Amino acid sequence: MYLRELTLLHFKNYAEAGVTFSPRINCFTGANGMGKTNLLDAIHYLSLCKSFFGSIDSQNISFEQPFFMIQGKFEKEGREEEVLVSVKRAQKKIVSRNKNEYEKLSDHIGLFPLVMISPLDSVLISGGSDQRRRFTDGILSQFDKQYLEKLINYNNVLQERNALLKQFAVNRSFDGALLEVFDEQLADLGNYIHDARLKFLADFVPVFERFYRLLSDNAEAVKLDYVSTLKGKEYTEALKVSIHKDCTLQHTSVGIHRDDLTFLLQGNEVKKYASQGQQKTYLLALKLAQYEYIKNKTGIKPLLLLDDVYDKLDNKRFTKLVELVSSDDFGQVFISDTSAERILQLFTSNRGCFIFEIRKDGIKQLKGK
Numbered sequence: 001m002y003l004r005e006l007t008l009l010h011f012k013n014y015a016e017a018g019v020t021f022s023p024r025i026n027c028f029t030g031a032n033g034m035g036k037t038n039l040l041d042a043i044h045y046l047s048l049c050k051s052f053f054g055s056i057d058s059q060n061i062s063f064e065q066p067f068f069m070i071q072g073k074f075e076k077e078g079r080e081e082e083v084l085v086s087v088k089r090a091q092k093k094i095v096s097r098n099k100n101e102y103e104k105l106s107d108h109i110g111l112f113p114l115v116m117i118s119p120l121d122s123v124l125i126s127g128g129s130d131q132r133r134r135f136t137d138g139i140l141s142q143f144d145k146q147y148l149e150k151l152i153n154y155n156n157v158l159q160e161r162n163a164l165l166k167q168f169a170v171n172r173s174f175d176g177a178l179l180e181v182f183d184e185q186l187a188d189l190g191n192y193i194h195d196a197r198l199k200f201l202a203d204f205v206p207v208f209e210r211f212y213r214l215l216s217d218n219a220e221a222v223k224l225d226y227v228s229t230l231k232g233k234e235y236t237e238a239l240k241v242s243i244h245k246d247c248t249l250q251h252t253s254v255g256i257h258r259d260d261l262t263f264l265l266q267g268n269e270v271k272k273y274a275s276q277g278q279q280k281t282y283l284l285a286l287k288l289a290q291y292e293y294i295k296n297k298t299g300i301k302p303l304l305l306l307d308d309v310y311d312k313l314d315n316k317r318f319t320k321l322v323e324l325v326s327s328d329d330f331g332q333v334f335i336s337d338t339s340a341e342r343i344l345q346l347f348t349s350n351r352g353c354f355i356f357e358i359r360k361d362g363i364k365q366l367k368g369k
Contacts, residue, residue, distance in 0.1 A: 001077070001332075002023040002075055002303070002331060003021055003046070003074050004023075004074065005071075006019045006021065006046075006070070007069075007070070008042055009067075009070075010065040010067060011060060012041070012062065013034075013035045013038060013062070014062070022332075022353060022368055023331075026332070026333065026334045027343045027347065028040075028337075029338065029339065029357050029366070030340075031338060032338060036307075036337075037307050037336060039336075039358070041053065045070050047113065047303060048109060049095050057087040061089060067089065070085040071084050071085075081098060082097070083108075084099075095108055097111070109148060110141070110142045110145065113300055114142075114305065115287060115302050115304055115305070116304075117284065118305075121283045122283065125270055125283065129258070129259070129261075132261040133257075135286070140196060147193065150192050157185045160182060164178065164182065165249075165252070166250045168250075169247065184236065186252075187239065194230070194259070198226060204224075204289060211284075211285040211289050211292070214320075215284060220265055221265075221266055222263075222265055222282065224262070224264070238254045263282060270282055281317070284309075288324075303333075305333075306333065308338070319346070322347075340357055
């Protein structure tokens with residue numbers, strides 16, 4: 001699977017643009033602010049129906065324009081697949097595949113798997129537990145439709161339970177029987193999600209450890225731990241125990257929506273004890289393991305997007321990364337970098353590489369057919 005063509009209209013800083021890509025390596029060079037990352041984000045939209053950066057869709061419409069449109073033409077299993085994402089101000093986002101509009105965007109997730117590596121990945125270490133849950137959920141959702149559906153349903157039930165807790169506080173009332181109905185639904189959905197996450201980590205950690213050893217030359221031992229607020233309790237029992245606390249806080253304080261991952265290096269927390277170089281290597285190994293895991297589960301090589309990764313690594317590790325993603329283990333790759341000279345030097349002999357310079361006046365192709 002690969003993205004053959006990308007067309008943009010009124011998307012971020014692009015009034016209009018069209019690019020044809022190599023099935024293997026595609027590099028975007030140019031100064032900061034020219035729109036390299038915006039091209040990667042447009043590709044992210046085509047695969048996952050949203051911006052990588054979590055921005056509101058309408059914020060990605062070019063200034064004073066009424067809409068944006070992103071169109072992509074993929075080659076997958078010997079046939080062309082056309083994906084269209086369109087957003088109009090104050091209207092619902094439209095995503096269609098081969099001119100058929102989706103009723104549920106979740107039906108699209110996983111058809112064109114993608115992994116993006118960005119400087120913003122540092123939030124996985126520095127940010128809250130929600131960032132690490134989102135990382136886990138994002139991987140599982142790209143190959144397990146049932147997981148994605150149950151996660152969506154869980155979040156809906158959770159919102160309803162939290163609304164009920166707020167209602168109790170406002171009305172100074174309590175309805176244990178009604179709360180129990182929500183507890184049973186949360187437990188049923190939450191148990192599936194909890195078990196799926198544990199199984200995922202059991203399979204994922206060895207892949208992650210292998211990539212870390214490769215990038216660090218076997219420098220340190222790494223580990224991931226799953227931390228649950230359930231603490232071994234049966235799900236409904238844990239919810240019952242926390243009722244008084246939940247009523248006081250007016251939200252649900254235990255459950256899979258509060259769980260976390262602990263990142264460990266040599267037995268110590270990465271956030272507290274690892275150097276910047278170790279943290280960067282840790283994050284890169286996580287994302288490469290994400291790629292490998294999705295590839296093994298789906299049988300499809302995901303699109304791999306590398307946004308300004310040179311700033312995250314020393315020259316030795318950046319070169320090693322480029323050599324790695326240029327191998328047959330990877331499919332189509334998109335790389336953004338401020339240095340055209342560096343990119344040209346690395347990929348001069350790579351015939352399957354297209355290099356584009358992103359400028360104010362448009363996109364110029366420097367290398368490739």
